Amino acid sequence: MTGRLAGKAAIVTGAASGIGRASAELFAAEGARVLAVDRPGSNLVFDDASIQTLAVDLASADAPKQVIGKALAAFGKLDILYNNAGVASNALAAQMTDEAWDATQDVNLKAVFRLCREAIPHLVASPAGRIVSTASVMANGTDYGLAAYCASKAGVVGLMRTLALELGKHGVTANAVLPGAIRTGMTARSFADPGIADVWAKKSVLRRLGEPIDVARVALFLASEDGGFVTGQAIAADGGMTLRI
Ligand SMILES: NC(=O)c1ccc[n+]([C@@H]2O[C@H](COP(=O)([O-])OP(=O)(O)OC[C@H]3O[C@@H](n4cnc5c(N)ncnc54)[C@H](O)[C@@H]3O)[C@@H](O)[C@H]2O)c1
Numbered sequence: 001m002t003g004r005l006a007g008k009a010a011i012v013t014g015a016a017s018g019i020g021r022a023s024a025e026l027f028a029a030e031g032a033r034v035l036a037v038d039r040p041g042s043n044l045v046f047d048d049a050s051i052q053t054l055a056v057d058l059a060s061a062d063a064p065k066q067v068i069g070k071a072l073a074a075f076g077k078l079d080i081l082y083n084n085a086g087v088a089s090n091a092l093a094a095q096m097t098d099e100a101w102d103a104t105q106d107v108n109l110k111a112v113f114r115l116c117r118e119a120i121p122h123l124v125a126s127p128a129g130r131i132v133s134t135a136s137v138m139a140n141g142t143d144y145g146l147a148a149y150c151a152s153k154a155g156v157v158g159l160m161r162t163l164a165l166e167l168g169k170h171g172v173t174a175n176a177v178l179p180g181a182i183r184t185g186m187t188a189r190s191f192a193d194p195g196i197a198d199v200w201a202k203k204s205v206l207r208r209l210g211e212p213i214d215v216a217r218v219a220l221f222l223a224s225e226d227g228g229f230v231t232g233q234a235i236a237a238d239g240g241m242t243l244r245i
Contacts, residue, residue: 003029005080008032008033009076009078013038013083013085015044016039019134019216025048027082028048034052035054035075039056040056054067059107059110059111077122078119079130080130080223081130084132087108091145108149109151116163124172127171131174132176134177135177135178136149140234157178160232161174176235177222178235178237191209205244206240210239
């Protein structure tokens, strides 16, 4: 098998849809064996035989053991962990319930930490362990109603930075990719309105919405040998949306 991830064993979460699906397929096309993880009931059907699947709620208590256990059983090792699953949330801080806050942090931040923790011994054993996490341009910016989402995504960036520091001596890199406005399941309803889609397309200096593959290619770079000297970074894939102030 040839490709930029030839011989690698990878986990991609949130792989049923959007950025995760494009990434699982791209990683497999580049030679990796991939465990595609998403919620029970999601569409985890893939054409590529090198993609295996696991349906699990990543916020559940035993999810890390299930995910890492299945990857090791299937591949015998782990080289790449791509934490991509995430949920949107929208509530003004003054009205937000504890439950709404926790529901966002549990998936977007705590599940990422818990999966990383479970994966670390195996990534350290890899000659080139890689952690990539999908944060958001909202790790740095914000909008009304995004307190929980922004906090979770800023948390992911801080987590990646610290893991980069702690794991560097083992040759493991940890980075975040920060998507801008991408056409996925998460944004489908908003971008079905041509007016809304147009507003967000024009925020990009490239004058278009992003597609899942635009982000998947950045994740591939960070997961591959090409990104071997990049660690602790937060790389925007936003079509230049955040250039203007
Ligand atoms: N679409 C955008 O414009 C945009 C912008 C910035 C960041 N992001 C981030 O990109 C990542 C991928 O989202 P997307 O845009 O491809 O959306 P998406 O809704 O198409 O995909 C997200 C996937 O995560 C899965 N998921 C959510 N909660 C889960 C859980 N508890 N357990 C297992 N799987 C779970 C969903 O089932 C879904 O398949 C998310 O972290 C999101 O916050 C997206």
